[in-house]
Amino acid sequence: MxxxxxxxxxxxxxxxxxxxxxxxxxxxxxxxxxxxxxxxxxxxxxxxxxxxxxxxxxxxxxxxxxxxCAHPNEDCHNHGLVAFAICEGCGQVIEFHDHEVDHRLMDWLKSQKFKAEKATIEIRGHCATCS
Amino acid sequence: MxxxxxxxxxxxxxxxxxxxxxxxxxxxxxxxxxxxxxxxxxxxxxxxxxxxxxxxxxxxxxxxxxxxCAHPNEDCHNHGLVAFAICEGCGQVIEFHDHEVDHRLMDWLKSQKFKAEKATIEIRGHCATCS
DNA sequence: ATCAATTGCGTAATGCTATAACGTGTGCGA
DNA sequence: TCGCACACGTTATAGCATTACGCAATTGAT
Structure with a gap:
């Protein structure tokens, strides 16, 4: 878009x-x-x-x-899945895209005949400097 | 636990x-x-x-x-990541566990020295019967 | 047996998150 | 110029979650 x-x-x-x-x-x-x-x-x-x-x-x-969005110049809709690592210490968020995870999830959904429309992947924990 | x-x-x-x-x-x-x-x-x-x-x-x-939990007899804390496919039509939820996705995410987090404590993976869309 | 610590419970009040419903103004194409 | 789409402003309300206080039951060490 x-x-x-x-x-x-x-x-x-x-x-x-x-x-x-x-x-x-x-x-x-x-x-x-x-x-x-x-x-x-x-x-x-x-x-x-x-x-x-x-x-x-x-x-x-x-x-x-x-x-x-951490990638202002690219189009996030082209990234497939977006995942986030959220630090509970400093609040900082690391955003990342992984096609491997993406494909794996999509394959599974396909096998279930489930039509994915929106995905949420959020990992909470502590970043390098806060742990 | x-x-x-x-x-x-x-x-x-x-x-x-x-x-x-x-x-x-x-x-x-x-x-x-x-x-x-x-x-x-x-x-x-x-x-x-x-x-x-x-x-x-x-x-x-x-x-x-x-x-x-869809797996009452096992211990969900041993499953590693749990992911959910949530149907916006009927509301039904399919719960699944995938070690591949798990490992892939954990490897990435490790590379960032991020200590994961809790993960959320939720896919929203429509199930086989509702799409 | 007794006391202290822990845990679960009940109630009231409050705070945080999100949306519904109404109306206004503006720009633009038929 | 009419109708439509869209952004905006305001008020009210709905929905989700927690804080604070006090009481009762349980446990376990002395």
Missing amino acids: NTPQLTKNQTLVFDVLTKAEAPLSAYTILDKLRDNGFRAPLQVYRALEKLLEYGVVHRLESINSFVA | NTPQLTKNQTLVFDVLTKAEAPLSAYTILDKLRDNGFRAPLQVYRALEKLLEYGVVHRLESINSFVA
Whole structure:
């Protein structure tokens, strides 16, 4: 999917996520944007919805947070599966793509005649510097 | 981890999950147990906490729900990774374990010196009968 | 037997996450 | 210029999870 020109709200939310060193919850984003005129959760959620659709932001289901894609120049939809290692110490996220894991999972799903639409792979633990 | 004798509340919650054909949210479980004296969310969450610890119940992060382990006789903590295919049509969940995927992920994490503590793999889509 | 520590339980209150429902304004093609 | 699509703003509400407090039962060491 191509990324069209972002709107004002989408740009604000994206910039906040890009500058952050760790994933942010929607409400944290809201607080960071109050000075920019944000007043309600929906302003954040609507922007996030589009950013997720464009593939420039990922949602981390296991911690109800959002993070900017680590590979801004490529198209995340072409990567197949995306997996995340989330450090519970510093909050940092390492994003990675592995075609081996991808294929293996897809083969299994195929054998079950299961049509995959969305995948979540999140590993929680401690990164090199925090363990 | 061994599974000790379950308490009354733990048994009630576990039975509800075992009889269910799809994952249930904590509040849905609460509603199903009102006739058994349940009145507050915490009664459910406390039971779930233990059941998760014993490995007889899994939490599905992507849909904020809980499901009984599909392999009651084995010890889920010995399985390494557990992955789930969740049907958005009928809600049914297929649980599976794949050592190949497991090893591949663990190798990658090792190369990053990342200490994994908990993993979430959830595929959402449509099962054979719902697609 | 007794005391202390642990564990489970009940209740109320609160906090965090996400969406529904309404209406407004703007740009653009038929 | 009409109709449509889309982004936006606001209020209210729904859904998920935890904090804090106190009580009762159990266990286990002295």
